[in-house]
């Protein structure tokens with residue numbers, strides 16, 4: 642079946658469009674936030690390692706007991722591997738993830754006095770930490786304005802024509818150039834919620850989307 646041809650509309654320039662997108666998504670998703678539960682940077686780092694290709698709600702079911710049992714980077718580093726694996730076995734790739742947690746925490750203990758560093762360069766030296774994880778830690782645990790490109794941020798920024806790149810690092814740089822500095826973390830939370838509630842990967846709900854007039858996605862659904 643051929644799709645009805647979409648009328649081409651002239652869209653505002655990217656920076657102006659981003660501001661409108663943020664404003665409309667703020668009204669549509671006032672509750673948008675990071676969905677992982679944590680009370681300090683170390684807990685967020687552990688939760689993010691566990692959350693790779695896993696649901697946040699499952700991670701949130703596992704972490705309360707984990708965070709009571711292991712309170713410091715040294716605790717994780719010293720834990721017998723099989724004991725840590727048992728604690729996280731409900732999550733996918735639990736063996737790999739528990740090994741990453743141990744290695745990451747051993748490095749924290751060795752090089753950072755057990756504290757999660759508050760700079761991206763230092764975070765990137767930790768095993769299991771890439772730019773996405775590092776930026777999410779900075780943005781959500783240290784109140785720094787950073788863009789962590791997760792699957793929703795990547796998909797929506799591509800659909801919205803805010804980047805032509807497919808590499809997450811390049812997408813981060815593209816977005817950093819057009820998203821107002823004070824709103825970078827908020828922008829990510831809004832795209833994550835919009836991606837979960839409206840702009841689905843397979844069948845986006847375009848007719849009810851509050852930013853449809855700002856979106857150039859050629860495959861927009863019509864019903």
Ligand code: SF4
Nearest residue numbers: 840845847850853856
């Ligand atoms: S119009 Fe459709 S493709 Fe564009 S952001 Fe909204 S739901 Fe996603």
